Amino acid sequence: MIAELGLAALWLAAALAALQLVAGGLAARQEDSELALLARPAAVVQGALCLFSFAMLVWLFARTDLSVKLVAMNSHSMKPMVFKLAGSWGNHEGSMLLWVTVMSAAGALIGFLERRLPERTMQATLAAQGFVALGFYAFLLFSSNPFERLPVPALEGNGLNPLLQDIGLAFHPPTLYLGYVGLSVAFSFVVGALLTRSVTPDFARAMRPWVLGAWIFLTIGITAGSYWAYYELGWGGWWFWDPVENASLMPWLAATALLHSASVLAARDALRTWTVMLGVVAFSMSMIGTFLVRSGILTSVHAFAVDPERGAFILALLMIYIGGALAVFGFRAGTVAEGERFALVSREGALVINNVMLSAILGVVLLGTLYPLLTEAVGVRVSVGPPYFDPAGAIFTLPMLLVMAAGPLLRWRRDRLERVKAPLIAAGLVALAVLVGVLAFAGPGVLPLLGLALGAGLAVASLLPLRGRKLTRLPLATWGMVVAHFGIAVALIGMASDSAFSEERLAALKIGDSAEIGSWRVTLAAVSPVAGPNWNAIEGVMLASYSGGIPVRLAPQARSFWTPPQETTESALETRWNGQLYAVLGKAADGERWQVRLWWKPFVTLIWFGGLLIAFGGVLALLGRLAQDLRRRTIARKGAARRAELSA
């Protein structure tokens, strides 16, 4: 019954999405119709139904109901409960249901709360949302039904991909999804505003919290995903330019650009076309990412749910939504006047340059990701890796970082560079000092060196907007910007430090042997088999001491799962304030020796710490915006009450 209830709720939700599309669509066509009034309630009920449907799926997974195909394929009665629950979205069908659930919940929230926009624009936005959701409902109901029953219940489940049986990864996809889906909301706002020709500062203010929210989740998702790949895959790296990684990076780049351009629109009524364009592009990137990951047209180390038929379905959705939105953009963009003018040397000017650079980086990543596809069309198989992405990305990243340092110091509309010269020179001097210091100390490559210098300079520059201001009276949104920009600098220093100073050591050790790396001395104390709930492993016990200090115990494992059979590497990490020691147990080299791989990575943790700072900056900005909004509403309400009082 549970499965049937979930499926019925899903059908009903789909019907409501259709109603929302029709009702809101009438509003967009400027027809006065009572039906248009249904758009908001339809959105709210649709959200509730979809949430109910998803809850039913989670319940099925919690009970390990093996008569449901999805549960039998992806779960196992022996699995720990938290992974059973995570199993409900750790597969294609479940993750699609999660997507549409978050999307309809967001629609419900908009229908419930949003009062800033003209009612028509609001209804058109909900129509666009219903339209996008409808495609995903169709996908679920016709091609990937998560509630499908087996003719005969299975005796035991298939398990969950062991690589995914990791607490970090169990929550990594939902985080990214919240980001992707948040961008679909921004997309609906853009389409609604285009259709009703109301690309206004109010529209930017209404859309901004959604973009910010999506961007925060994307930032956390990417940061967590990078850390997961780093400690779980056992190769010691944190970014691989893999298509699946790029699939999450591209919407982030677009969303970052959108965030900045929406701020210009909200504050100064400029950059209307840009903002609208970026709104379409940002969501396109999350859809294209989904398509690349699910369709199997690109080979990736961790692409999942690969299926050309599903790929065709997503491609059709892409064609309808993105193609449709771009066509609307083509026809309507001309009618969206450009808005206020500004000088190149101004806050707007800096934000435009930042936007262009972010778009260029996006282009570089997109081209690199799709390049193998393009060359395969002419019969050549290639893979594009760091040798392309690193320098090509750096060409645009370096000027962007420079603008990032100067931009926040500039005034809106028009400014003079002389006014901000002194603080920038100070930041530049810091960068120069780091450059000289590192050069004197060691000789790493050009890019890491530049990264370190720029990171140090940017760290100083990002704090400059605080100079001469009363810190307690500074708006929360400004704090958010400062923290996020500082986070970029911190992450950059981490990345540069990792590639400049990392040491790697591969040793074949007998029990009792030691290897030295950096200031560490690592002794292999024992190798023994251990057993877990659904795996067994060979565990190496290592004692690592830093500069002859008290040894710490590291226990990397090579695990074998048996349902389904797969092997994973559990690296062991020892984190110190100045870096991480990373140990992996390899194969037995000859009867008595074991291969041990060690890395000493100075300040590598700054990468993820910086990522979290960036996200935290986003949270501060979001809270600031929401509080500002609340204040504005209260003032408006009081003003109205006052006027009513006076006129009475």
Place this chain on the structure above:
Amino acid sequence: MNSWRFFVPLAIFAAFLGVAAWQLTQPKDEFVHSAMVGKPIPAFAMRPATSDRPGLKLADLKDGKPKLLNIWASWCVPCAAEAPQLAALKAQGAPIVGVAIRDRPEDVAAFLARYGNPFDRIGADDLSELQLAIGSSGVPETFVVDGQGVIRYQHIGDIRKSHVPILLEKLAEAGE
């Protein structure tokens, strides 16, 4: 003022759709093929995986006669599914040697008692060393090895009925 430049994004997107749609219709090779095909197997020596068959070492593969090298395990469900096909190959004169991955002697014996034993020799690969060395990514997998210990062909996944003639043909080619 419908400027043509506002349609540039749509044009780029249409081009992407075209390439993606064309790609989707192309047959895809899902498997990870070993880079070792055409190369000699590196030296190895394994203890017997079960008491009634000898173990396996490189010299056994270099006796001048081509063989099938079957990578399997008693805990692997598709390995049980392919057992009838291995028996059929054996019946048609194909010499088969086995490598049991991360297995226990009693489990191996129980598996062979239940599904038949087509193997002339079975080595125990307790740490997947040989498996990794010859570029096998999972169980079951079957390699055609010529009389000099050079890998000539790799079959990934369980052997179905339709694969039997192909394997026999590859085996014959390896003997030429």
